[in-house]
Amino acid sequence: MAPNTIILGNNESHTIALGSFIRLKAWIMPDDLSGIKLEVSGDVSYNRSNDAQLYVTDCRGRVEIIVKPASGGEFPPDHSVILMVDQPTAGEHICLEFEEARVDGAAERVLGEITPVDEDFVLVKRYQSGDGGNLPREAMTVVSALRAQGVSHTSTKSLQVVFDATASMNASVAPDDLEIVNNVIRGIAYHLDIDVAGDLQSQLGLYQAEAPSRVGSPTMAINPQVSVAVVTNSPRPYMSTFPVPTLVFVVGNQATPEAWVYQKSYGESQPLHIIVIDDAQKEALQSGNHAAFHHYATVVQAALNASTSVGDNQPANPFGGN
Incomplete structure (x- = not known):
């Protein structure tokens, strides 16, 4: 039959x-x-x-x-x-x-x-016809890294993305860098089935409009009901005080030294879940080299499963290890 x-x-x-x-x-x-x-x-x-x-x-x-x-x-x-x-x-x-x-x-x-x-x-x-298959290369590289490292679940269901819209960040971060960070976040959200609160492109447009003339660090309005991804050129201690699971993306032409200085100065007392998007990481993401993101896969898992941004299981060193 x-x-x-x-x-x-x-x-x-x-x-x-x-x-x-x-x-x-x-x-x-x-x-x-x-x-x-x-x-x-x-x-x-x-x-x-x-x-x-x-x-x-x-x-x-x-x-x-x-x-x-x-x-x-x-x-x-x-x-x-x-x-x-x-x-x-x-x-x-x-x-x-x-x-x-x-x-x-x-x-x-x-x-x-x-x-x-x-x-x-x-x-x-x-799945929806556009899901997954239409993800940018950087997003699919992140998905592959999360799969390879066995990252398959999270307690986070919604993620708020906050751009550190300051004049100093605008001077050191190219719009293309922020597009790549957006794509990394899309890959994380897609693989872990997380809703991203708000439209990333709209937030990027708002950042580009406000950042050139803003002096000093903005007050970040954090929704206590969702996790947060902060996009910044300079990680700062107050980012470790957010009462929700927090990822910090460090971008720009000084991303690696900025993350290193933070780790040396505050890594033990006010640790952050840091993902560095420097030139080497961008090249790896764009070429599909998911192995370069393997360490950050564990950072993502620890950050988004923590009860707060400073959970005990947090790998604080953005360069590997604890």
Whole structure:
């Protein structure tokens, strides 16, 4: 008997039996000689029959479904992917087919997820067409680093981004640097399923309008209900007093020495979760070298799981170690 095929569109999901396995198979359209590789990421056991097909035998938590070009690099222009998920031996053979998803220019694309419902059933969800695949290179590099380091959960559900809008920051930080920080935050939020409070582009525009003429440090209005990401050229002790989990991005042409001076002066007494976005880090993010972000993956996890910005599990040294 032919399977009952159900097409999943944006953010649609359906429950199917797990049985002894569920099968995942991907196709690239039009067919490309370089092929496609299907992967799953999370607390999962599986067997692979070929690059484009694998069998999930156990699913113990949220599992992401990922496609990449089999030969590496990026997907060619005008290419799309179709994914099928089914359990062919179930009493009712249901075949879930994801609507065609564009993958042009992406080094990888997260198509959806599988989550256990109970020991017998799993929920299969297709992501919004624009999610993940349209993330900038820097964001996807961060996602890869978080995956590689096993950072998969956080107590943070919402993140407020605050720009240190001062004249000194404006003089040392190029707009492109802030765009990269925005993309890093997008990658963190995407992978950890965190809502970013407010529109990053609007905040960037406000910063560019106000910073050139503002003297001195602004008063940062911190929402006590959400975590905060501060973007600054000069970390300062008062940032360690925020009553919420806090990440501090240090940017600009003096990012590394500024972070080093803070660590030497205040690292023990008023520690911060610092991520330095210097020229070397920018190059690594833009080239897709996720290993360069591995240390910061642990900083992200510690910061966003802390009850306050100065939690006991905080790695205070932005250059590695504690």
